[in-house]
Amino acid sequence: MGTTKISLYTAEQIEMSSLLKAIAHPARIAILEYLIKVDACICGDIVNELPLAQPTVSQHLKEMKNAGIIKGNVEGTAICYCVDKVVVARIQSYFSAISLKLDRKTDDSCC
Amino acid sequence: MGTTKISLYTAEQIEMSSLLKAIAHPARIAILEYLIKVDACICGDIVNELPLAQPTVSQHLKEMKNAGIIKGNVEGTAICYCVDKVVVARIQSYFSAISLKLDRKTDDSCC
DNA sequence: TCGTAATATTGCAATATTGCAATATAGTAA
DNA sequence: TTACTATATTGCAATATTGCAATATTACGA
Numbered sequence: 001m002g003t004t005k006i007s008l009y010t011a012e013q014i015e016m017s018s019l020l021k022a023i024a025h026p027a028r029i030a031i032l033e034y035l036i037k038v039d040a041c042i043c044g045d046i047v048n049e050l051p052l053a054q055p056t057v058s059q060h061l062k063e064m065k066n067a068g069i070i071k072g073n074v075e076g077t078a079i080c081y082c083v084d085k086v087v088v089a090r091i092q093s094y095f096s097a098i099s100l101k102l103d104r105k106t107d108d109s110c111c
Numbered sequence: 112m113g114t115t116k117i118s119l120y121t122a123e124q125i126e127m128s129s130l131l132k133a134i135a136h137p138a139r140i141a142i143l144e145y146l147i148k149v150d151a152c153i154c155g156d157i158v159n160e161l162p163l164a165q166p167t168v169s170q171h172l173k174e175m176k177n178a179g180i181i182k183g184n185v186e187g188t189a190i191c192y193c194v195d196k197v198v199v200a201r202i203q204s205y206f207s208a209i210s211l212k213l214d215r216k217t218d219d220s221c222c
Numbered sequence: 223t224c225g226t227a228a229t230a231t232t233g234c235a236a237t238a239t240t241g242c243a244a245t246a247t248a249g250t251a252a
Numbered sequence: 253t254t255a256c257t258a259t260a261t262t263g264c265a266a267t268a269t270t271g272c273a274a275t276a277t278t279a280c281g282a
Contacts, residue, residue: 008162009137024131026120051119095203111182
């Protein structure tokens with residue numbers, strides 16, 4: 001990759017992009033949705049739900065945890081992962097703000 | 112990359128992930144925000160706003176247009192890009208729905 | 223027509239991502 | 253301790269992404 005002159009992006013832009021990158025994959029979305037669906041934050045059977053091998057799921061979980069979108073809790077042999085409400089809320093409000101700004105415009109000036 | 116058994120993800124999951132992928136980069140976010148800020152959907156001076164060369168910006172715009180997040184309109188020599196409200200709204204409501212589900216839970220069962 | 227401005231495309235190097243087999247680690251139970 | 257279960261890590265191949273220089277294209281004006 002070429003060199004990204006990161007210093008010229010705002011902290012928010014960088015944070016947002018890294019959060020989104022952590023979700024921008026079908027498997028990650030599926031994991032996210034599964035963690036939300038299975039009310040209790042169930043752990044390892046994510047592997048059974050997804051068409052992916054255990055190491056791959058583990059990697060995805062690691063990345064998502066790194067990005068901060070999920071949290072992990074060791075419980076004996078199992079590990080309990082769950083979605084971080086606060087972070088999801090931040091993403092949600094980011095898009096709400098954008099959407100609001102877009103809606104305020106009378107109409108698309110050219111497109 | 113290994114083979115993603117795409118067939119096992121839902122259409123929504125795939126669509127969402129590809130939309131998010133089109134934004135999950137500081138430059139893409141910056142472009143998005145700029146297009147929203149400059150009320151009229153101004154065209155090529157995005158290049159002057161970003162720390163990126165013209166071909167690179169052009170590529171980003173192409174990808175974002177491919178993903179459907181922005182629209183382009185030829186106006187003589189210039190091209191007028193603007194954000195697609197509808198698509199952004201879809202992303203927004205996706206995260207709203209998730210956020211809502213998360214909030215409905217009494218508390219995080221383990222984390 | 224020629225020149226210029228705005229944008230796109232091509233081709234390539236550098237790097238990142240994805241996926242998995244094999245292996246390692248850690249906890250728990252007998 | 254041994255065996256088992258759950259998860260993580262390593263190492264690697266395949267592919268995707270990012271960025272840009274060079275070049276092409278397209279539209280306009282003189």
